[in-house]
Structure formats: structure tokens, C-alpha cells
Amino acid sequence: MTSVVIVGGGPGGYEAALVGRQLGADVTLIDSDGIGGSAVITDCVPSKTLIAAAELMTEVGRANELGLMLRDGVRPEGLISPDLTAINQRVKGLAMEQSADIEERLVRHGVDVVKGFGRLDGSGAVVATTPDGGERRFEADSILVATGATPRTLPSAMPDGERILTWEQVYDLAETPTHLIVVGSGVTGLEFASAYLALGIPVTLVSSRDRVLPGEDADAAAVLEEVVTRKGMTVLGRSRMASVTRDGDTVTVTLEGGQSVTGSHCILALGSIPNTAGIGLETAGVETDKGGFVTVDRVSRTNVRGVYAAGDCTGVFMLASVAAMQGRIAMWHLLGDAVSPLDVWKVSSNVFTSPEIATVGTTQQQIDDGTYQAEIVMLPLATNPRAKMKGLHDGFVKLLVSPGSGRVVGGVVVGPNASELIHPVSVAITARMTADELAQAFTVYPSLSGSVAEVARRLHHFDR
Known part of the structure; x- marks a missing residue:
């Protein structure tokens, strides 16, 4: 029986584990942050649950146009307001339920799930540092690295978890922002800016580019920018952030031109960095690019025989669906099943704005x-x-x-x-x-x- 050790329990890791067991491999999955990874616990599932609440607010906002009013001429949107604490409780609850469901499925299919921080010990073994400080060593015929990525921060804009936040920290907000500043006009920044705007929170978007969503279709980005501006969002184009500071209950975002904007809270959406430091890649001889992303081919192989990688740590196409497919492809390839190389041209993606x-x-x-x-x-x-x-x-x-x-x-x-x-x-x-x-x-x-x-x-x- 082929032994496979997977480091990381996000979509790339857990989907690979299920395929590995389906094809008869002995699979161990080592994870330190919770099964499901950021996609389930701090990113995709939570953000889209938040957006679901925002979508309902948007739907209610169109009620009058469709001829819907309550008695005495009261508009429905006048009777609904967001309870951010309740929304965040539901967000975190659903995320943990989804994580538990995935872990239960893994165990049911015979995957050995180990809680701990995994690092490669050469190309044929992984050492897991467990929560009690102990170590366990796992020999492996093949290894899959699926350690994901984390929000990028800057020395001039460090999150404090209270008013200066990464997108992973927004679900612990203790109060509703009176004015939210979002730094970054990529997909993540626009999704949060759009969602909080729909929930009735004043939003200022700081964009270093000449338009929002610079990586998306220009016609689509133009429609979205026109819509969010019409709904009241302030979009500061060609405005590069120099620093973010906090003074009590006030957050100040200073721009490179010297101008500044103040608010009650700020979300930093500055991109992601791979979780590849300190996991033994150098010891195993696994190549990474200058950004720290693991270099892989279209069947998820690294340059080291028997070592594969999948998901955001590869930087190929940072979507949960792509991570899952990379993980499956890795297992199909290393276990000798029929496999088609990853074709990113066929990948459909979505920006969950309004x-x-x-x-x-x-x-x-x-x-x-x-x-x-x-x-x-x-x-x-x-x-x-x-x-x-x-x-x-x-x-x-x-x-x-x-x-x-x-x-x-x-x-x-x-x-x-x-x-x-x-x-x-x-x-x-x-x-x-x-x-x-x-x-x-x-x-x-x-x-x-x-x-x-x-x-x-x-x-x-x-x-x-």
C-alpha cells in the first residue's frame, strides 16, 4: 500500500486525502489550523455567509420598486437593520460546522487526521509538532504540500485585530463600524466593501489603480464601480496607501500624496503570502519562486520526485476550486489513475460583489x-x-x-x-x-x- 502524507487540511489537502483513500492509499493528513483551511474557516465560507446577509438587504431594498409596502405606507427596508454581532456568530458557527463535517468525512473514509504543524524531513518523511509540544514522524512514499496562504501585511499597516483588520479578523468585530475604510481594490477588497455597503455601513475604498478590479474584465469592473458609487461608496482611485495608524477609536489611512482619510475601522486587502516558510522545503530541495510560492507543473509535481503541492501555496490560481482540483490531480497522478493536467483556461471564477x-x-x-x-x-x-x-x-x-x-x-x-x-x-x-x-x-x-x-x-x- 502506498503511504501518502499530506501537510495542510484545506481544499487541496482534504480533497486529495479523499481521492487517495478512494484509490487505496494509506493517507495521513497533518493540519494545524483546522480542517477546511482558510477556505472554510476564515475566507470563502465566512465571507460568502456574510455576503448572503448583504444580498438579502439588497433584495429588500428593491421591494418598493416591485410594489411592496407594509401597511400605512411603510417601506420594508425601513424595518430591517443588520445585527453585525448576530451575523458574525452565524458566520463562525457555519464555518466550524463545515470544518467538523469535513473532518468527520475524512475519518469515516479512513484518513488518519493528525493535529499538528507539519514539516518535511527530506523528501520521504514528515515530522508533526503536536499541540503538546511533542513530535511524531511519518514515513511517506509521497508527500503533498497544501499549506495555503495568509493575508499580506506591511510594517506601515499592521493589523491590531480590533480596528485595523485583515479579512480573516473581521468576524470578531465587537461593534458595527461607523465608517469603514477598505485598502485594496482587488477581489477580496471589493467583496468586503460591497457587502458592508449593502449592510448600510459607509465605506471608503482606497485603490492604487486607475479602476477597481484591475485583474477582471474592464466592462464588468466599470459596471461594478458605477453601481457601488451610485449606492454611496467613496472610491479613491490612483491613491496608494502609505500607512494605517490608530488613535483611540479613529483609524487614519495616509496616502502617498500626503492626503489622508479617517474612519472607525479599516480592512487591509493587500494580497496573500504563501505559508511555505519553516516547513522544510529547503531541506527537501523543493523549489519556490521569489515570492515563496512552491513551483509545480500541471499535474502538481514539484521538482523533487515524490513531492507534490496544491492550493494557494503554489500561487497557480488562488481559488478553492483550483486547490481542490490540484489536490485530486496530484493523487490521480502519483497513484497511477487516469489524469488530465490542470487547464486554468477552463476555470470559472466569481467576484461575490453586488x-x-x-x-x-x-x-x-x-x-x-x-x-x-x-x-x-x-x-x-x-x-x-x-x-x-x-x-x-x-x-x-x-x-x-x-x-x-x-x-x-x-x-x-x-x-x-x-x-x-x-x-x-x-x-x-x-x-x-x-x-x-x-x-x-x-x-x-x-x-x-x-x-x-x-x-x-x-x-x-x-x-x-
């Missing part, structure tokens, strides 16, 4: 800079009958199609539940479908997904 932004495949930027060629059609969501019924005005569906074959090569959806609406586009790309084939699949009328089919129909060429 509205959501979902993308997959080739991007508009790649078309604009000449990397690829594609025909593009974009249809405003406001033209969709179901959107009109629901009082939705912001968003669009965009499809990118190869000019020769008519094959769908990319897509963007902006709107409520974009994370669900992107799936047919993702399937079309994976199955190498043409726009005509996508258009000919039935959609429900009326439905928001009907816009996906409508855009595909508009890409039809009689002579193709």
Missing part, C-alpha cells in the same frame, strides 16, 4: 492586446424579461467566440447569481461547443439564463 462578476476562458484583454482573436457580443441584462420582472438594471452577458470555428472560447456574466449563470458557458468551453450549439439548448422562459442563449444566437453566421 452585482456579481463571473468569468471563464479567454478574456477581453487578451483579445484587445492581440493575443487571441474572437468575435464578441455583449447584451445588457436590463433587456432580459426576467430581469425586468425582478427590477434588475445593472449587468450584462458577454460571449467570446472563435471567428473561424464559431467555438465558444470565453464569457463574462455580470448580475445577481452570476456564479450560477456562468456554468453553461463553462460547460460550452469544456465541451468545445459552438455558439450555435449553445444557442440551440433550451432555456426556461422567462429566465436570466435566457440571455446566455440570446447572446449565442446573435453570434450565428449563416455562412460559417
